[in-house]
Amino acid sequence: MTEIHPAGQVIESEFASVAVKLDETGNSVRLRVEDLRTGRVRFLDALELESLVWLADGHLTQLLDPSHERWRG
Amino acid sequence: MTAVVPSPSDVEVEVREGGSRYDRLIQPARVHGTLYTDPSIFAEELRKIWHKTWVFVGHESEVPQPNDYVRKQLADQDVVMTRDKEGEVHLLINRCAHRGLQVCDDKAGNSSSFRCPYHGWTYRNTGELLGYPYNKGYGGKNKLELGMGKVARVASYQGFVFGSLAAEGQSLEDHLGAAKGEIDRLVGLSPEGKVSLDAGWLRHKTRSNWKFLAENETDGYHPQFVHGSIFGVTGSPIGALYSDNSTAVTRNLGDGHSENDLRPEFRGFAEPMRWFGTTPERVSNYVEAMNEAYGEDAERRMIEGAPHVMIFPNLFIAEIQVFNIQPVAVGECVQYATAVQFDGGRELNQRMVSQSIGSVGPAGMLLADDTEMYERNQRGVEMADPEWLDVRRGLLRESVDENGFTIGSATDETGMRGFWNHYKSLMTAPDEGHED
Amino acid sequence: MSVMTEKTGDAVLPPRPDNGTELLDVPDGWEAREVEQFLYREARLADENDYDGWEALWTDDAIYWVPVDGEGDHPRATVSIIFDNRNRISTRMKQVKTGKRYAQAPPSNLRRIIGNVELLGGRANAEGGVDIEIGANVLAFESRPRGNTLWGGRTTYRLRRVDGQIRLAYKKVVLVDNEQAVPTLGFLI
Incomplete structure (x- = not known):
């Protein structure tokens, strides 16, 4: 589901809400991703995005473990 | 000093035994034409001036965002001025540690890392080697202590970025005086x-x-x-x-x-x-x-x-x-x-x-x-x-x-x-x- | 953590002179042959350093633009090799006519070929009319004491009829090598 938001297109579920948009303030275009629940922002450049695409499902799943980074304990 | 225009012969400098040729070529009232034309002097200038002293390279405003980079020149060196994700500015030498290829080709861009087109070696925008394809050939990950070349010292003053290829020497502020x-x-x-x-x-x-x-x-x-x-x-x-x-x-x-x-x-x-x-x-x-x-x-x-x-x-x-x-x-x-x-x-x-x-x-x-x-x-x-x-x-x-x-x-x-x-x-x- | 900064302080800019307004159809009443004849005349006046004749071709709202880095960024916000309005064209001509514009004294020996002429469309002008927009390739051979230089580029022209005469309202020259360092460009490209 998408709606208009100043931070970009919103990608949302019952578990998370993020906005994405192309950012052109740098020397080449980046993806700006904002966690709308905390306001935390991350920019992803083309090589990082390509790397995400090639991330094995298992590795991506590991990132979803809440103790992996954010709630490391 | 008397109000007489000194003639070059009055200010001729005795070149002492073992003295540099520059004592003779550079005198208070005149300089020698070969300073502008002699390739061996130019080669010595690269070594003693351009690869040593602080040289102006660019300005922080050319890399306004984290992970921005821009290609610059430092005398004969092709340099990539980067801003890392913490905001610090680096001057990398645009050369892959593997085979010596130029890593960056575009004039400017935004990327947290650079991948050499030749064999895929990938570097952080701080110059550190992140990895290489098919790592078993090197005994696994993180086995090589290599990186892109770096301009040894980088400093800026009021946003003007200077680099010195010499690891040691006076500070930028002392140089600017x-x-x-x-x-x-x-x-x-x-x-x-x-x-x-x-x-x-x-x-x-x-x-x-x-x-x-x-x-x-x-x-x-x-x-x-x-x-x-x-x-x-x-x-x-x-x-x-x-x-x-x-x-x-x-x-x-x-x-x-x-x-x-x-x-x-x-x-x-x-x-x-x-x-x-x-x-x-x-x-x-x-x-x-x-x-x-x-x-x-x-x-x-x-x-x-x-x-x-x-x-x-x-x-x-x-x-x-x-x-x-x-x-x-x-x-x-x-x-x-x-x-x-x-x-x-x-x-x-x-x-x-x-x-x-x-x-x-x-x-x-x-x-x-x-x-x-x-x-x-x-x-x-x-x-x-x-x-x-x-x-x-x-x-x-x-x-x-x-x-x-x-x-x-x-x-x-x-x-x-x-x-x-x-x-x-x-x-x-x-x-x-x-x-x- | 990422730093969020926005570029600030960008002054309000008018539309880009090259593509800031819509490209319209080729206006009526233009023949390719007469357009080409005009371009060749403009080229000859420039080659022969006929400064008065060349300057007289321009309209009062002239733009003469030689960008760097391909098509260039907005010429009011970034530097170009040349971005002259009518006044600055006039200053440039007055300077060279002093005979002490050393970059052109003595003047370059020059000949250029204009080719691949295409009628591209029309652009609305400030007078309420539509200028014809033309694209062409240029290859110019310049000889000076410093040596010979070959200049290549793509030129976009806009022409207008003023009192029955064809006049030049706009000329943008995108040099093929404008991403590299180029030598002194003292002549009229």
């Missing part, structure tokens, strides 16, 4: 105390030795001749600033730096913004912002204007333009030029772009003529006789100002002599080679 105050003067004309160099760069190929440019930048003797054509048709008052009637002074700032200090003239007129060729009424938003930022001191800043300073070896601030001079070969260099942009001074910024386009670069109504002179000068010094170039103008009327700097009149060669003193000190320093 008295020239720091001139950079401060420039940024002090921004209501936010900050300039940006984000208006792009003109690249002017110049078939001349780089030193002709460094010497000319604060030569107040040439403007009425080289630029008489444009001063005449535009009715420009600039010519008068560089005459024998002018109260402006040429100052040897030490460490090879020099300036044409036009403040005495502008203080005499006491008209804010005259230095910019305008009046406060025509740029009222800027004037208001300056008054708000600096209170009573704003008027002085707007009367005295921007500096005209040559910072050794390659940064020339010409009031509203910045030049980055980079040598290519003994008889060739490139002048990179841009318009200064004052943060918080948008009313002036478009004017500075427009004036810069008119003045500088390959078709500039000022710089194309300077460049013609540099190129004719290069052909001239390739002639056999006379072997010397004369730099004695004003020697007999130099004095020392209240801060201990040697000053000459507006048209004197005081700046050139300062340049050569410093040049000689670097070129006669013991050749340490590159071990360390």
Whole structure:
């Protein structure tokens, strides 16, 4: 589901809400991703995005473990 | 000192046993033509000056965002200026640690990491090797202590980024010395105390030795001749600033730096913004912002204007333009030029772009003529006789100002002599080679 | 953590002169042959350093633009090799006519070929009319004491009829090598 938001297109579920948009303030275009629940922002450049695409499902799943980074304990 | 123009023979220097050839080639009142034409001297300059001292490379505003990068030149080195995700600026040498390929090809971009197109070796934008494909061939991940080359020392002053390829040496602030105050003067004309160099760069190929440019930048003797054509048709008052009637002074700032200090003239007129060729009424938003930022001191800043300073070896601030001079070969260099942009001074910024386009670069109504002179000068010094170039103008009327700097009149060669003193000190320093 | 900053202080800019307005259809009343003849005349006047004749071709709202870095960024916000309005063209001509514009004294010896001429469309002008927009390639051979230089580029022209005469309202020259350092460009490209 998408709606208009100043931070970009919103990608949302019952578990998370993020906005994405192309950012052109740098020397080449980046993806700006904002966690709308905390306001935390991350920019992803083309090589990082390509790397995400090639991330094995298992590795991506590991990132979803809440103790992996954010709630490391 | 007697008021007699010293002749070169009076100031002939005895070359002591084991003395450097530069003691003979660089004398107080004259310098030898081979300094501009001898490829072996150029090779020695790369080693003793360009690969050693602080060299201006670019400006932080060219990489405004985290992970921005831009390709730059440091003499013969292709350099990538990056801003890492923490905001720190790095100067990487654009060379893969694997086979030596150029890693970055685009002029500018935004990326946290760089991947060499040859075999996929990938580096952080700090130069550190992140990884390589099919890592078993190296015994696994993280097995190589390699990285992209780095300019050994990087430092910036008021956003101007300098690099030194020598791991050790004086600090940037020590190198800039008295020239720091001139950079401060420039940024002090921004209501936010900050300039940006984000208006792009003109690249002017110049078939001349780089030193002709460094010497000319604060030569107040040439403007009425080289630029008489444009001063005449535009009715420009600039010519008068560089005459024998002018109260402006040429100052040897030490460490090879020099300036044409036009403040005495502008203080005499006491008209804010005259230095910019305008009046406060025509740029009222800027004037208001300056008054708000600096209170009573704003008027002085707007009367005295921007500096005209040559910072050794390659940064020339010409009031509203910045030049980055980079040598290519003994008889060739490139002048990179841009318009200064004052943060918080948008009313002036478009004017500075427009004036810069008119003045500088390959078709500039000022710089194309300077460049013609540099190129004719290069052909001239390739002639056999006379072997010397004369730099004695004003020697007999130099004095020392209240801060201990040697000053000459507006048209004197005081700046050139300062340049050569410093040049000689670097070129006669013991050749340490590159071990360390 | 990422730093969020926005570029600030961008002054309001007029539309880009090259593509800031819509490209319309080729206006009526233009023949390819007469357009080409005009371009060749303009080229000859420039080659032969006929400054008065060349300057007289321009309209009062002239734009003469030689960008850097391909098509260039907005010419009021970034530097170009040349970005002249009518006044600055006039200043440039007055300077060179002093005979002491050393970058052009003595003048370059020049000959250029204009080719691949295409009628591209029309652009609305400030006078309420539509200028014809033309694209062409240029290859110019310049000889000076410093040596010979070959200049190549793509030129976009806009022409207008003023009192029955064809006049030049706009000329943008994108040099093939404008991403590199180029030598002094003292002549009229």
